Amino acid sequence: MHYIIAQTEVSNEAESFFDSPWWEFTTLITKAVLVALWLALVYWTYKDAKRRISDPLMIGIAVATSFIFPYLGTLFYVILRPPEYLEDVVERELEIQARKLEVATNTPRCPSCQMPVRDDYLVCPNCRQNLKVACKSCGKPIDPAWRACPFCGVDAGAAQARGEEEEMFT
Numbered sequence: 001m002h003y004i005i006a007q008t009e010v011s012n013e014a015e016s017f018f019d020s021p022w023w024e025f026t027t028l029i030t031k032a033v034l035v036a037l038w039l040a041l042v043y044w045t046y047k048d049a050k051r052r053i054s055d056p057l058m059i060g061i062a063v064a065t066s067f068i069f070p071y072l073g074t075l076f077y078v079i080l081r082p083p084e085y086l087e088d089v090v091e092r093e094l095e096i097q098a099r100k101l102e103v104a105t106n107t108p109r110c111p112s113c114q115m116p117v118r119d120d121y122l123v124c125p126n127c128r129q130n131l132k133v134a135c136k137s138c139g140k141p142i143d144p145a146w147r148a149c150p151f152c153g154v155d156a157g158a159a160q161a162r163g164e165e166e167e168m169f170t
C-alpha cells in the first residue's frame with residue numbers, strides 16, 4: 001500500500017514537471033534553436049554551393065536536399081560537393097593559359113612569317129628572311145643590331161664590315 005502511494009506520488013511529480021511552464025519554455029527554446037540551426041545550414045548550403053557549382057539546377061538540388069532532410073541533407077551535400085571553389089578553378093585555368101602564352105612568346109619566331117625558329121638560325125627556313133648574321137670572326141650567329149660579338153668579343157660592326165669586304169672580293 002505504501003509502495004503504490006509512493007509510486008503515484010512520483011508519477012504525479014513527473015507529470016507536473018512536464019506540465020510546468022519551465023519545461024514548456026525549455027522545449028520551445030530547444031525547438032527554436034534546432035529550427036534556426038536547420039535554416040542556417042540551408043542558407044550555408046546555398047552560399048557554399050554558389051561558390052562551387054555553376055549549374056543553377058544543381059545548386060537548387062543541393063539547397064532542396066539540405067531543406068527537406070534537416071542536418072542530414074547538409075551532411076550529404078558536404079560529402080558530395082565539388083572539392084574546389086569555382087574561382088580557384090578559373091584562376092588555375094588562367095594560370096595554365098598564361099604559362100602556355102609565356103612559353104609561346106618565349107619561342108623566337110620569324111618576324112616575317114611567324115614560323116618558330118631557333119636562336120641560332122641565320123635565315124628563316126620558311127621564307128628566307130634574314131634573322132642573324134654570322135660573325136665574320138668566329139662564325140657564330142649574331143644579331144645585326146649588336147655592337148660586339150658576344151662569343152668572340154670582336155667589334156661586330158668591324159666584323160660585319162670585314163665580311164662585306166670579303167663578299168665584295170668574292
Ligand SMILES: [Zn+2]
Nearest residue numbers: 110113124127
Ligand atoms: Zn619566315
Ligand SMILES: [Zn+2]
Nearest residue numbers: 135138149152
Ligand atoms: Zn664572333
